Amino acid sequence: MSVIRVGVVGAGSVAQRGILPHLSQPDLANRLALTAICDPAPGRAHAAAEKFSIPQQFTDYADFLIHADVDLISLATPIGMHYAQGKAAILAGKHVHFNKTMTTTSAQATELIDLAAARGVKIVASPGEMNRPHNQAIKQLIADGAIGELCWAVCGASFGRYHETEIYRQGNDPLSNVDPSWYYRKPGGGPMYDMTVYALHGLTGILGPAKRVTAMSGVRIPMREFRGQMVACDADDNTLVLIDFGNNVFALAYGTPAGAVSEDDSGSFFGTKGQIVGLNLNGTPIDYAGSTIADSHPEGRWSGNQWILPYVTGTHRDIAEQHVFVDIMQLIDWVNGGPPPIASAQHARHVIEIIEAGFAAATTGQTQTLTTTF
Ligand SMILES: NC(=O)c1ccc[n+]([C@@H]2O[C@H](COP(=O)([O-])OP(=O)(O)OC[C@H]3O[C@@H](n4cnc5c(N)ncnc54)[C@H](O)[C@@H]3O)[C@@H](O)[C@H]2O)c1
Numbered sequence: 538m539s540v541i542r543v544g545v546v547g548a549g550s551v552a553q554r555g556i557l558p559h560l561s562q563p564d565l566a567n568r569l570a571l572t573a574i575c576d577p578a579p580g581r582a583h584a585a586a587e588k589f590s591i592p593q594q595f596t597d598y599a600d601f602l603i604h605a606d607v608d609l610i611s612l613a614t615p616i617g618m619h620y621a622q623g624k625a626a627i628l629a630g631k632h633v634h635f636n637k638t639m640t641t642t643s644a645q646a647t648e649l650i651d652l653a654a655a656r657g658v659k660i661v662a663s664p665g666e667m668n669r670p671h672n673q674a675i676k677q678l679i680a681d682g683a684i685g686e687l688c689w690a691v692c693g694a695s696f697g698r699y700h701e702t703e704i705y706r707q708g709n710d711p712l713s714n715v716d717p718s719w720y721y722r723k724p725g726g727g728p729m730y731d732m733t734v735y736a737l738h739g740l741t742g743i744l745g746p747a748k749r750v751t752a753m754s755g756v757r758i759p760m761r762e763f764r765g766q767m768v769a770c771d772a773d774d775n776t777l778v779l780i781d782f783g784n785n786v787f788a789l790a791y792g793t794p795a796g797a798v799s800e801d802d803s804g805s806f807f808g809t810k811g812q813i814v815g816l817n818l819n820g821t822p823i824d825y826a827g828s829t830i831a832d833s834h835p836e837g838r839w840s841g842n843q844w845i846l847p848y849v850t851g852t853h854r855d856i857a858e859q860h861v862f863v864d865i866m867q868l869i870d871w872v873n874g875g876p877p878p879i880a881s882a883q884h885a886r887h888v889i890e891i892i893e894a895g896f897a898a899a900t901t902g903q904t905q906t907l908t909t910t911f
Contacts, residue, residue, distance in 0.1 A: 538873045540566075543865075544573035544607035544631075546598060546622060547614035548585035549715040550705045551636055555858025556611055557589045560865070562852050569869055573605035580711035588712065598622060602629045609872060611865055612636060617725030620645045627652050627660070632872050634865050635662040638730040639885045642893050643909055646886035653882070661868040663861055664735050665880030667742035668846055674825035675806065675813055676743040683818060685810025692740045692804035693791030694732035696720075696774060701763050718768045721761055726772030728792035729892045733776075735802040737790055737888040738880075740780075743804065744788070746887055746910040749781035754899035758794045778895035790891070801839045883911040 543560055545552055552574075560571045573593035576582040586594040595601035602625055609632040612622055620640040626633045627649065639662035640646045653660045666672055679687055700706070700717040708714055720726050741747060757775035761768045773792075780788040791798070799805045805814040816823055816838055827845030834841030843849060843859035848866045853859060867878035887909045894905035 538568065541569045541632075541869050541872055542572045542606055542608045543569050543611065543869075544575065544593075544601065544605045544609070545571070545591075545611045545613055546575045546601065547612065547636075548574055548576040548578075548581045548712070549613065550700075550703045550717075551858060551861065552613040553585065553705050553712060554703075555856065555861050556613055556636075556865070557585060557591075558856045559853055559858070559862040560611075561589045561591075562856075564851055564853075568866075568873075569609075573601065573607050575601040575605070578711060578715070581715075584711045598625070602626065602631075608632060609634065609868065615719040615725055616730050617641065617719065617723070619725070620649070623649050623660070624652065627656055627658055630656060630658060632658045632868060633660045634868050635660070635885070636861060637663050638725070638734050638889060638892075639882060640889060641724045641730065643886050643890035646882065646889050647909075650882050650886065659868060659871055660882045661864055661871070661878050661880050662882055662885035663864040663880055664738055665860065665864045665867065665878060666735055666738035667879045668860070668863055668867075669739075669842055670826040670828070670845055671803075671816055671823065671831075671842055672739050672742055674823055675804075678813065678818060678823070679743065679806060679808070682810075684806060684808030684812055687744075687786055687806060687808045689786065690740060690744065690788040690804050690806045691790075691798050692733075692736035692788065692802065693793070693798065694728055694736055694802045695791070695793040695795050695797055696728045696732065697795060701761065707764075717763060721768055721770035721772055721774070723772045726770070727774050727776070728794070729773070729776050729778075729895070732802065733790055733792035733892070734888055736804060737891055738884065739802065740788055740790065740804045741884070741887060741891070741911075742879075743806075744782050744786070747780045747788075747891060747907055748783050749904055749906050750778055750891055750894040750898055751904040752776060752778040752895035752899045754778075754896055773896065773899075776895060776899070778891065778898075780891060790895075881911060883909075887911045
């Protein structure tokens, strides 16, 4: 195994809370070296480089691509930048990890998948929801008929005020004054691309690729307040998507400003003989690989589910965003000759198409037939 040189682009919330602390742990020194950080916000790359002992720092992405000593890039930038930054990275011969939604359209995703194949580099898009043992167990239970004939499912997430209140956005120094406004603006803003993406990876990982989509969608909260300033929001924040999985099995996926049907982003599944709601089968907690360990987490089973992911041992148990760390490590191992990760770019593209088709259906009033699979 060779040591893979990793550069992180974007030193905002997820990078500071999860990616940089995980990747700078000494137990990974035989697998990777965190060599470069890039962020244009004044002083942020410099401060992050000092805090996490990163040798190279850049404020300009083009400069970073030319001069950074990296084999692999984790893009931790706003979602609307992922396509252009990912394309430039692939053209520069870098392997790429995308922090959640890889692109905002499936055509862009196809372009990146084809380009990566042509250039001989590997790409992975978080979230690898099917790495989670509970999702694998739910898939198996449904396949085994535990809830009879599956009829319908529901999943989704809501923004609440999560991004406005993240701790790295409340201070006055370069590492703690990160502006969340992009989360509410096109392209790439809104809960569907940022949060419902988890639910859709789980839903389609469990049920397989979907066939058709229809939706209603719009902006419910046109102005948000952040640290005393009003932020204009033009990205749809209130979206209800109906998904057809074939054989008259349907699902509802929501990305909304408020409210949740199930705990976490998990789906609920309803069949002729029973139901799986969150982590319970007919009201009884599901047993799955590692569920006892998950239960021992001080915050309970949902948080403990990240403890039982691969790679999450030792100090990594105390660092946030373990699932992101797993997706990066699976890419590193894939680059080193290991198996392709569960968080495939093809799966990510299918989820992107569901979101994109939902917006198209809401705009046109026409049900959209999906073209991608995984
Ligand atoms: N915040 C979370 O809880 C969280 C969790 C998991 C994944 N993610 C995903 O991670 C990504 C980043 O989210 P975040 O919350 O850290 O965003 P953020 O707004 O906190 O940080 C984004 C950073 O990107 C920087 N940036 C902007 N333009 C850039 C450019 N051209 N080159 C390099 N850097 C640039 C910004 O200065 C900022 O520091 C998103 O895709 C998000 O969906 C976020």
